[in-house]
Amino acid sequence: MKKYFILTLLAFSFIAQAQVTANRFFYELTYKPKKDSAKVEKVMMSLDITPEKSIFRDYTAIAQDSLLQIKVEAMQKAGVFKDLSKDYTMPKFSFKIDKAYPSMEMQFSEEVVNGRSTLYMAYKETPKFDWKIEAETMKIGEYKTQKATTKFGGRTWTAWFSKDIPFQDGPYKFSxxxxxxxxxxxxxxxxxxxxxxxxxxxxxxEYTYFQKLQSGGMPKTIDMDRAKFEDKIIEYKNDPFASVRGQMSKEVLAYKMPGSDKTVGEMVKEQEKMLKDLYSAVDNPIEMQAITTKKKK
Incomplete structure (x- = not known):
């Protein structure tokens, strides 16, 4: 049976209040991290469609979540700290995009470290895409698709959509x-x-076990206007652990984790380096006017 037929049935099952609560679409992203380089990287991202909204994000954390939960719970039971950083792959992209149905109001949020927990800084907007639908069609995998073009974020985009998949949505902000x-x-x-x-x-x-663990429950989201969001993100990416250092005394930073030779301070430095390396790895934003990490003066 063709995938589009199955998906059509799933779409109607949403209306019928079926047990399936989400449909996950996997998108492979091929991108150039550096604007002055031909090198490309790939990462899998997911679009989760529910009756109320869709959620688009890097799939890396979701894919590791169950295994990470087992390891964390085993560590808690044993009462001995284990450095799990080598068992965990950091997502390339820390943003999450929620699109509300049917308004398509979008919430763009970035996960940030705030003291000893994590939260999301976010802004809302409702992008308007001036799509030009063309007659050209193409088969992509099992799907018959049709061409459309638009301008967004300082770039010209070509999309291929399928009427056989009855969701007016897509990756990133596109819809x-x-x-x-x-x-x-x-x-x-x-x-x-x-x-x-x-x-x-x-x-x-919506949130992974690890996100809830880091946040001490459901992650908190702070909404602000886009200009303030961009200023805050620049400030955070320049010094992602500023809030952590401000809440830890010298005694706490010198404390050794149970069953480990590493101090809290050493762990903080390692995590800080990991985040800085992650943020500095990309200087070619999806939206050309979007924020990239700036070097400190």
Whole structure:
């Protein structure tokens, strides 16, 4: 049975209050981290579609969550600290995009360290895409798709959407076509998302076990206007552990974790370096006017 037929049934099952609470679409992102380099990287991202909204994010953390939960719970039970950093791959992208249905109001949020927990800084907007739908069609995988173009974020984008998948949504902020976007890329091929598969997700939860653990419960989201958000993100990425250092005394930083030779201070420095390396790895933003990490003067 064709995938689009299955997806159509799933779409109607949402209306019928079926047990399936989300449909997860997997998009492979091929991108150029550095604008002055031809080197490309790839990462899997997910678009989770629920009756109320969609959620788009890096799939890396979700893919590791169950295994990480087992290891953390075993460590807690044993009462001995174990450095799990080598068992955990940091997501390349820390943003999350929620699109509310049917308004398509979007909330763009970034996960940040705040003291001893994490939270999301966010802004809201409702992007308006001036799509130009063309007659050209193309087969991508199992999907018959149609071409559409638009300008967004200082780039020109070409999308291929399928009317056989009845969701007017797509990767990143893109939406508004009469079918799910199967592939979209900018004219210079800096960013290219392509649908690679999908599956239903029962008992869907928005936040991972690890996110809840870091936040001491449900992560907090702080909404602000975009200008303030961009200023705050620049400040945070220049010094991601400023809030952590401010809450830890010299005695705490010198404390050794149970069962480990590492001090809290050493762990903080390692995590700080990891985050700084992550943020400095990309200087070619999806939206050309978007914020990139600035070097301290």
């Amino acid at each position: 508004g076509l009469p079918g799910l976007i199967v592939k979209i890329e900018d004219a210079d091929q800096n960013y290219s998302w392509e649908l690679k598969g999908n599956r239903p997700v029962k008992d869907f939860v």
